Amino acid sequence: MTARPHYLPEGLPIPVAEPDGLSAPHWAGLRRNELSIQCCEKCSTWQWGPEWICHACHSFDVAWKPVRPEGRIYSWTRVWHPTHDALTNHGPYIVVVVELPHAGNVRVIGNLVGDVHQPVAIGTPVTGVFEHHNDADPAHSLLQWKVSGAAD
Amino acid sequence: MDERTLRGKTAVAGIGETTYYKHGKSPDSEFKLALMAILNACADAGIDPREIDGFSSYSNDRNEPPRLAAALGCKELRFSNMQWGGGGGGGAAAAANAAAAIATGMADCVVVYRSLAQGQFARFGRSAPVKTISGEGALSIPYGAMTPAQRYSMKAMRFIHDHGIKQEALRAIALASYQHAQKNPRAVMYGRPLDEEKYDNSRWISEPFHLYDCCQENDGAAAMILVSAERARDLRQKPAYLLGAAAGGPYRAAATAGNTPDFGSSHFKTVAPHLYAMAKVAPKDIDVVQSYENFTGGVLMSLVEHGLFEAEEANEVLTLPNLVAGSGKLPLNTSGGNLAECYMHGLELHTEAVRQLRGASCNQVKDADVALVIAGPMVTPVSTAIYGSEAALG
Numbered sequence: 001m002t003a004r005p006h007y008l009p010e011g012l013p014i015p016v017a018e019p020d021g022l023s024a025p026h027w028a029g030l031r032r033n034e035l036s037i038q039c040c041e042k043c044s045t046w047q048w049g050p051e052w053i054c055h056a057c058h059s060f061d062v063a064w065k066p067v068r069p070e071g072r073i074y075s076w077t078r079v080w081h082p083t084h085d086a087l088t089n090h091g092p093y094i095v096v097v098v099e100l101p102h103a104g105n106v107r108v109i110g111n112l113v114g115d116v117h118q119p120v121a122i123g124t125p126v127t128g129v130f131e132h133h134n135d136a137d138p139a140h141s142l143l144q145w146k147v148s149g150a151a152d
Numbered sequence: 153m154d155e156r157t158l159r160g161k162t163a164v165a166g167i168g169e170t171t172y173y174k175h176g177k178s179p180d181s182e183f184k185l186a187l188m189a190i191l192n193a194c195a196d197a198g199i200d201p202r203e204i205d206g207f208s209s210y211s212n213d214r215n216e217p218p219r220l221a222a223a224l225g226c227k228e229l230r231f232s233n234m235q236w237g238g239g240g241g242g243g244a245a246a247a248a249n250a251a252a253a254i255a256t257g258m259a260d261c262v263v264v265y266r267s268l269a270q271g272q273f274a275r276f277g278r279s280a281p282v283k284t285i286s287g288e289g290a291l292s293i294p295y296g297a298m299t300p301a302q303r304y305s306m307k308a309m310r311f312i313h314d315h316g317i318k319q320e321a322l323r324a325i326a327l328a329s330y331q332h333a334q335k336n337p338r339a340v341m342y343g344r345p346l347d348e349e350k351y352d353n354s355r356w357i358s359e360p361f362h363l364y365d366c367c368q369e370n371d372g373a374a375a376m377i378l379v380s381a382e383r384a385r386d387l388r389q390k391p392a393y394l395l396g397a398a399a400g401g402p403y404r405a406a407a408t409a410g411n412t413p414d415f416g417s418s419h420f421k422t423v424a425p426h427l428y429a430m431a432k433v434a435p436k437d438i439d440v441v442q443s444y445e446n447f448t449g450g451v452l453m454s455l456v457e458h459g460l461f462e463a464e465e466a467n468e469v470l471t472l473p474n475l476v477a478g479s480g481k482l483p484l485n486t487s488g489g490n491l492a493e494c495y496m497h498g499l500e501l502h503t504e505a506v507r508q509l510r511g512a513s514c515n516q517v518k519d520a521d522v523a524l525v526i527a528g529p530m531v532t533p534v535s536t537a538i539y540g541s542e543a544a545l546g
Contacts (some may be wrong), residue, residue, distance in 0.1 A: 013279075013284060015285055015294045016284045022287075023290065038408075048407075048408075049411060074308060075306040075307070077302060077359050078295075079302050079310055080355060080359075081355070081356070083277060083298055084279040087208075087296065089411070095295055095297045106412070107409060108291070108409055109292045109295050109297055111295050122309075122310065125332075142294055144295075
């Protein structure tokens with residue numbers, strides 16, 4: 001695994017599965033460079049965020065399926081005001097909502113890596129970048145995004 | 153079968169507030185602030201506080217009705233209610249729930265209240281200092297989408313993109329609140345005017361929101377007393393009748409991680425039609441609008457989704473002269489609202505609507521008979537209400 005600089009500084013809350021384990025497969029998937037999203041075994045409806053039931057057909061047989069980490073920017077913001085101690089003096093950063101055409105257009109939230117001052121346009125194709133926090137406790141991984149075709 | 157409605161069955165008979173403070177500056181505890189506002193509302197109505205038999209609040213209120221009833225020596229407690237979910241989106245629902253209790257005989261005198269003392273408790277605009285996060289928060293907080301400004305800016309950004317809204321439209325909403333606050337001695341921003349240059353030069357919080365697009369955070373409390381329409385007519389104040397109210401959200405509005413199907417929305421598209429149907433009012437009948445500003449972008453979408461104008465008209469309609477009481481066709485947030493009067497989770501918007509119907513606002517709209525109050529947008533559930541004068545009852 002190539003070590004990448006983390007987009008945001010250490011010290012932000014670390015994602016973990018709930019006590020009931022609902023989202024555990026998603027976080028485990030990111031550790032092995034896989035985006036896992038829920039898809040109903042019965043009616044094939046994609047669903048995000050995770051839930052114990054398929055909202056379309058009410059089947060409890062909701063599977064986790066790997067999804068190619070490619071999407072489009074559905075919305076975004078550039079955050080300037082730090083609201084967490086770990087972000088004090090860090091400067092602006094970009095948050096994107098990414099629509100996933102390979103998963104029924106469900107959306108995920110992440111950061112757009114690269115120049116924090118870059119212009120951002122809704123509809124821009126983006127590619128996933130797995131960001132591993134191996135030294136964190138607990139170790140975890142995030143899924144970030146870069147404009148498709150842009151250098152890593 | 154009788155029509156199922158709250159129209160004209162109850163009225164606001166009294167309103168009350170404490171002094172409004174900057175966040176963390178209240179010398180009094182949050183619970184004491186609640187008591188003070190309730191006593192002020194009772195005095196305004198001419199009602200003995202011991203007659204209160206119901207309490208209605210929202211937004212995870214920490215000040216529980218049983219304790220309030222015991223502290224006030226209320227003769228009995230019959231209705232102990234809080235709207236689930238939606239934070240400041242529940243303000244109009246709290247009024248509606250109070251009215252429903254009265255209309256159905258479950259209580260006679262219900263107080264709707266909100267109290268905030270953020271020096272004693274966490275601020276809404278700061279991230280909680282936790283080491284790990286699970287559930288919905290895990291899907292956004294580690295990516296720095298932590299606070300309402302950061303999350304709701306993306307809903308506004310999508311709407312602005314879809315409809316070609318200019319920054320000047322958001323600016324006009326902020327300017328209107330600040331201009332109204334300059335005539336309102338209760339307002340925290342009284343004596344602190346805002347102009348275009350100051351807005352334009354203010355720092356970004358989270359694009360497309362500048363500093364002045366974001367609400368304050370404050371300490372204080374507000375309350376209002378609801379009784380039956382018959383009872384209200386015998387009391388000292390001109391009644392502000394509840395003509396209609398609605399709460400809720402569209403299909404899967406609470407889907408997490410940005411998956412609300414209609415994402416670029418204030419969440420009023422399904423709710424507003426219920427409001428207008430109950431109130432028997434059309435958008436053109438509304439004389440004055442109070443619309444919860446968590447962020448100006450939420451106001452923009454709320455006004456559109458209440459049918460006050462089309463999204464494509466926003467750049468023309470949302471100008472300062474058009475939003476100011478006196479000159480404007482769409483007088484908006486005439487007390488200064490969350491931006492410039494006080495962030496009392498929007499309950500101050502209800503007390504202002506009542507003042508307008510009494511003819512007692514600091515920025516009075518001439519002959520105001522129908523007042524719309526829109527609670528916090530972009531959350532789920534949202535809620536909205538219309539109050540009217542005796543003339544509006546028809």
